[in-house]
Structures are given as structure tokens and as C-alpha cells.
Amino acid sequence: MTDPIKVIEIKKSVFADNDQDARLLRGQLKEKGVYLLNLMSSPGSGKTTTLIRTIGLLKDRLRIAVMEADIDSDVDAVIIREATGIESIQLHTGGMCHLDAEMTRQGLDNVGMENLDLVILENVGNLVCPAEFDTGAVCNAMILSVPEGDDKPLKYPLMFSVCDVVVINKTDVLPYFDFNLEKCREYIRMRNPKATVIPICAKTGEGVDVFASWLEGQVKDWKQQ
């Protein structure tokens, strides 16, 4: 005789454990006075170039490390290290399209939280999945580049609603694309009225100082709060 089927009720969100891990990690970061920025975007939006410029402006005033997350290769980690001289490690997601709080914690254990002010996590290039998983970062930021189009906040609403700052990159090519900056700001506000929007051109460096001082202010506030 086969045993009757027994049902065990669970009623638990599959994200609950990750949310809990993320909260614990944020608590640790607060204790140690380390600011973790989770930087997200599509592939090719200019995350690495933006980081190199930004780090160049901040590295004399803040102790910075970078964690590069990709499905494979270590090209970004090597580029960052060679261009800026700061510590940069590569995290592999093992084929997954995003990082979660546990993977982020392992990365932080590797760079060490003791002698740092700012850690930048360059998430996997993707506008969908990374938005769903809290990494434990203090702040979520994203880069939208002009060639991607001004309608992206409408198409990827979750990504734009979880980001406190949206950097609009590649403004030097604005004359060649049908990208309306004002319209884009309006779409971003629809998804997140509190988001700060910073137009930059990572290639020429224009506007990067605005992003760098915003970030420096954030790090100082986090340490003082």
C-alpha cells in the first residue's frame, strides 16, 4: 500500500532568504563604514569606462575597490586594475544572469572590508534580473546610454524604480540619435520620483565630476549617519 500524500504548507517567498542576507550584509557594511554601490546597466552602456573616470577623480580621497561580476572572463577586472591601480576582483556568476546577496558577501570577504570606504559592484550587464535581487548594497545606480533610447524606463520599469541614481552616458552622440533627454527624465520620474539623473560622457569626461561628487557625498553621509 502506498502512503497517502501529505501536504506541508510553506507559503514563503523564494526571495525571502536573499532579502534577509542582504539586510545582514548592509548592517555589516554600516558597522564598518563601507559604502557599497551596486551599478547596473545593459551590456555596452559604458559601466567600465565610467568607473575608470570616476575612480580617477576619487582615488586620492577615498579608499576604493571594485568587484566585477560577469558570467565569464576577467577582462573588466584587469582593465580597471591597469587603468586605475586600485584593487579589482572578478566574480563569476556561474552562468547566472545576476548576483545575489550571498555572492556579493563572498566578493566582499575577498576584497576585505577593513580598509575601504567605497566598494563598487559592477553587476552583470542586464536590465531585468539584477533589479530583482537585493545585493545588500547601500545604493543602486544604473547607467543608461544614449544609443539605447529614451524609452527604456518604460520598458524596464523595475530597474528604474529600484535605482536612486540614473547616469545617462554617451551624451556626445546625442546629435545622432532620437534621444530626448527631457522626455527621458520624465519617464524616469514616472518610475521613481526620487531618482537623481546625471548626464555624462565617460569618453570625454564631461559630467563625470558631478557623478563623482554625488558619490563622495553619499559615502560621507553613510559614514556619518
Add this chain to the structure above:
Amino acid sequence: MHELGIVFYIIRDVKQAAQEHGVEKVNAVVMNIGEVSTVVPEYLTDCWRWAADKEDLLRGAALKVNLLPAVSYCEDCGKEYPTVTHGRTCPFCGSGHTYLKTGNEVEIKEIEV
């Protein structure tokens, strides 16, 4: 798009629940998936088959999906409407001040043992 990652989370949670209840074999896992949770049920069950069969506890276990409808609420006129048809704009008064009430769930409802 990240169904495999979600399957790994489900397996972790089910293993934990099985351990707590002294269960050695799971026949089925029942999920509540919201219509706008970005999880595609077909992909989820495909990833599940691949990953679950690697675990003694879950070999051959079915993944059953309850799809929950997405409903939005309009803060301006107080009405509810189906999110998938109308998106963020209220079909009754045209307001954009709306929020999702249900439809974002990715939840393990129960396991059959």
C-alpha cells in the same frame, strides 16, 4: 529570465523544509507565481526538471505552478483593474498614480510528500 537561479532558491528552501519535517522524498512542489513576476512558468519547470533530478530528495518530483492574476489599484479613483491589459495607467480615470496589489509573487505554496 533568471528561472535557473530561482530554481536553486526553491531547491534550497524545499531541502530546508524537508529537513525540518523529517521528509526523505518529495513528490511535488506547488508554487504561486504572479502574472507579472517576470518568471516564465514553462522555463521554470524546464529548469526545475534539470536541477531537481540531480537531488535524491527531489528526483522525479513535479513542479506545479498556480498562476496568480496581476491586479493594480488606482490611488486617485480607488478602483482596481487588470494590470496586464492596462499597465500603469488606470482605465477608469487615466491616472498614473497606481500600484500593483497582486501579481508579483514568487512563492513556494506547499510541498507534497
